[in-house]
Amino acid sequence: MDPKEFRRIGHETVERIAQFYEQLAAQGLEQSDGTSGSTSSLGVPAPIPRIPVLSQVQPGYLATLIPSEAPETPEPWSAISSDIEQKIMPGITHWQSPNFFAFFPSNSSFPGILGEMYSAMFNSIGFNWQTSPAYTELEQIMCNWLAKAIGLGDAFLSSSTSSLTDGRPQLGGGIIQGSASEAIVVAIIAARQKMIDALKTDETDDAAMAVAGKLIAYGSTQTHSATKKGAMIAGVRFRALEVDPVTFSLHGETVTAAIQEDLANGLIPFYITATIGTTSSGAVDDIPGIVQAASEYNVWVNVDAAWAGSALVCAEYRHLLAGVDGVDSFSFNMHKWMLTNFDCSPMWVKNRKYLTNALSISPAFLRNAASSSGLITDYRDWQLPLGRRFRSLKIWFVVRTYGLEGIRAHIRKHIQQCIIFENHLLARPNLYKIVTQRSLALITFSIVPPSESKWSANDLTNAVCDAINADGEILVTHTVLNGVDVIRFVPGGTLTTDAHIVGACRVFDRVTAHVLSQ
Template sequence: MTPEEFRRAGHELIDFIADHLDTSAGADGAPNERSVSRRPVQPTVAPGDVRAALPEHPPTERETFDAVMADVERVIVPGITNWQHPGWFAYFPANVSYPSILGELLSAGLGVQGMSWVTSPACTEVETLMLDWMQELLGLPESFRSTSDTGGGVIQGSASEATLVAILSARHRATNGAVNAGGDTTGLVAYATSQSHSSIEKGLRIAGIGTDRMRTVPHDEQFAMRPDALREMIAADLAAGLVPFFVNANHGSTSSMAFDPSAEIGTICREHGIWFHVDGAMAGIAALVPEYRWVNSGIELADSYCTNPHKWMGVNFDCTTYWTGDRASLLGALSILPDYLRSAAAESGAVIDYRDWQIPLGRRFRALKLWFTIRMDGVDAFRERIRRDVQLTQSLATAARADHRFEVVAPHPLNLLCLAARAGNETTDALIERANASGTALFTRTVLDGRSVLRISIGSHTTRSEHVDAAWELLQRSV
C-alpha cells in the first residue's frame, strides 16, 4: 500500500466508522443505512457462519482495500454483537468516542514501544500525567499520585490484569520477596465476596494460590461484604497457621452494583498487614461527578485501586487505570532487568519504566486516547452522561416497582438495575430469552443468592430516554 492509497483508504474508513456510530436521524427521520441503530443488537449467526463466509486459505496476491471493505460489510459487521447500540443494556458500558478513536489511530501510526522511558520518553511521561489527571478528577488519595514517595499509577489492559498485578504485589509483600526465589505460596489466603469479579479467582490461580485458599466472605442483604465475618475468618485462618495476604472489596460489583464497606474492611487489613485492593472497574468513573464522589469511600485505606475509563467514560478499550500506594511491593514483584534493557535514565531513578508495572514487557501508547478524550470531549461531557444514565436508571426503577409482576432485587445507586419476575426463576429466564430474541435490546442474566436476575445496565453513549422506555415496554410485553 502506497502513502496515497493509505490516505484514500483512511478517509473511507473514517467515514465508515462515523456512519456506523452515528445514530442521529437524517432528513427522512431515520439514521443512515450504515448506522448501528439499524441493526439487531445481537447477530443472527450460528457458530461457524462467519468463518464459512470467508476464504479458507490466505490469498497469494494483493487484494484491494475495496475488496476487503466489501467483506467487512458483507460478513464482519453482520457478525458482531453491537456494544455501541442504543438498545445495549447487557454486561456493562463499553463506549467508544471519536476522540479516543483518533488517539488510538495516532498510537498505531506512531508505532512506538513504551516499555521503558528510554524507548519512548513521551509515551511514559504522558501516561504518568494522565494517571495524575485522573487521580485529580476522581478525587483519589494523594498517595496514588506520581509525586508521592510511595505510590503512583499506570494504565493496564483490563481490570483483570490490574487484579493480577495487585495479587502479585500482595504476594511479594507477604513473603518479604521470598516468593521470587522459591515460588512458595503455601499458607497464603485471600478473601472476597461472591459478588467479586471472576478475575479475582483467576488471578489467584495464576499466582499459585489455590481455590481452596480463597475465602468467600458472607454478604449482607445489600450484597456488601460483612466486616464482622471477614474479621472472624481472618482470625480462624491465623489460628490455623495460615497467612491472610489479600482482600478484595467491590465498589460497584458487576452482578449487583454492590459497594463493600471499605473503611471498615481497610481498618481490618491495616491491623493485620493484609494487602487491600479495591475494585472500582465498573462504577469508579462515577466519581467524576462531585455528588457521586461517595463511591470513593474508604479508598484512602487501599493498597491498590482500579477503574475503567473504557467503560462509562467513553475511552475505547483497552484502558484500565490502576494505582498503588505501595510502589515498592509492585516493583519487587514484577521488576526484572536484563542487560539489554538497562539505561542511564532508569539507573538514575529519575524516570519510570512501565514494563515493571505490568505483566508483559511491551506496551502501546494507550495514554494518547485518554489524553485526546479528556481534551477534546471535556470533563463536563462525561459528567453530563453519567448524570443522565443515573437518572434514567432511577426512573426505570420507579416504573418497575409500579408493576406488580416485577421486583427490584438489589440496590441501584448508579446505572445498574437488577430485576426479577415475581413468578420465579423460570419466568425470569424465559423473559430474558424472549426480550433478547427481539433484536432491539440486549440484557444479561445473573444469579443473586440463588435467584435468577435480569440486569439492565444503562450506559451506552447512544442510549437516550426513548430507548430505555422502549426497553421497558419490551420487558412488559415479554414477561
C-alpha cells in the same frame, strides 16, 4: 499500500466510522404502537436498517465464508471492505448500540477513536522511558489528572519526574493497565511478594515457597471472577467470603473472622479485593471495615471499581470512596463508562516499590542511562507484559474534548436513565419486582408470575431474558443473586438517549406479555 492509497482508504474508513455511529444512534427507537421502527437522528422516519444488538449468527458461520488458507497474492481493498460489511458485520454483537444494557457498558467515543488512530500511527513500544518518553510521561500525568478528578488522595499521585531532581522519593503512582483483570493480577503478585519478603526465614527459594504455599487471597461471593482467576494465575489459594444477604456487600467483620480462622488453620491471608460496584448488582463493599480488618494483619487491600469508578467524577458519589485512603491499590476501567475506547484501566498504588519488587527484571539489553538513574519510571516493571501501547493519548483526547463537566454530564445522564427505568418497574408491581436497589445506573429485577401461573419466578425471568435477547432489539444480562434469577439493566452507552430507555421499557412489557401468552 502506499501513502496515496492509504489516504483514499483512510478517508473512506473515517466516513464508514461516522456512518456506523449514525446508524447505531438511530437504532431501535421502538414506536409507541409497539412496532420496532427506527427513526433518524433528525426525528424523520428513515430507511435505516435494523441492526440487532446481539449477533444472530450460528457457531461456525464464518468458516463457510472465508477461505481456509491465506492468499498468495495481494487482494484489492475493495474486496476487503466488502467482506467487512458482508461477513464481519453480521457477526458483531453491538456493544456500541444505544440499546446495549448488558454486562457493563463499553464506551467508545470519537476522541477515543482518534486516540487509537494516533497510537497506531506512532506504533512505538513504550516499555521503558527511553523507548518513547512521551508514552511514560503522558501516562503519569493522565493518571494524576484522573486521580484528582475522581478524588483519590495525594498518596496515589506520582510526583512529577522533574521534581525528583531535588531527591524527593516517589512512593505512589498510577499506570494504565489493559484491563481490570490485569490490575488485579498485578496487585495479587505485588501483595504476594510483599508478604513473602516479610515472612521468609532466609533468601532461599525454599523459604519463599514455604510462605507462598500458605498464602490465601480473598474476595467475596460477589467479587468479579477476575480475582479468583488472578489467584489461579499467581498460584495462590482463594476464598470467596459471604456477603450481606440484602445489600450483597462484604462486611469488615466477615473479613476479620475469615482472617482469624485461616490463621488458626496455618494459612497466611495476604490479599483482598474490595469492590465498589459489583458486577451482579453494583454492591459496594464496606471498605472502611475491610481496611480496618486487613491492616491489622498486613493484608493488601485492592479496590476494584471497574465500572463504578467513573461515577466518582461526580461529587455526589464521592462518598463511595470512604476508606480508600487506607487501601494499597485502586483501579477502574475508563473503557467501561468514561468514553474511552477499550483498553484503558488506570491503576494506582500507594507504594510503587511493591510493584517493582515483584515484577522488575533488568537484563543488559534493556538497560540504559535514563533507567539506571532512578529519575524515570519504567512501566514494564509495573505490569505483566513487556510491550505497551500509547494508551494515555486517548485519555488526553477524551478528557480535553469533553472536559470534566462533559464527563460528569455523561455519567449523570445514565444514572437518570436508570431512574426512568426504575420508575417504570415500580409502577408495575404486578409485573416486575426489584431485587436489588438501584446502584448508580444498575438495577436488578425479576419478572413476577401471575397468580396461578405455571411459571416459577426464576423460570419466567429466564424465559423473558432469553426472549428479549433473541429478539435483538435490546440486550441485557442475566445473573443469580442468592438463588434468585434476575435481569440486570445497565444503561451506559455513549449513544443511549432517554428515548432508548422508554423503548426498552416497552420491549420488556411487550416480550413479557408475549412469553406469558404462550
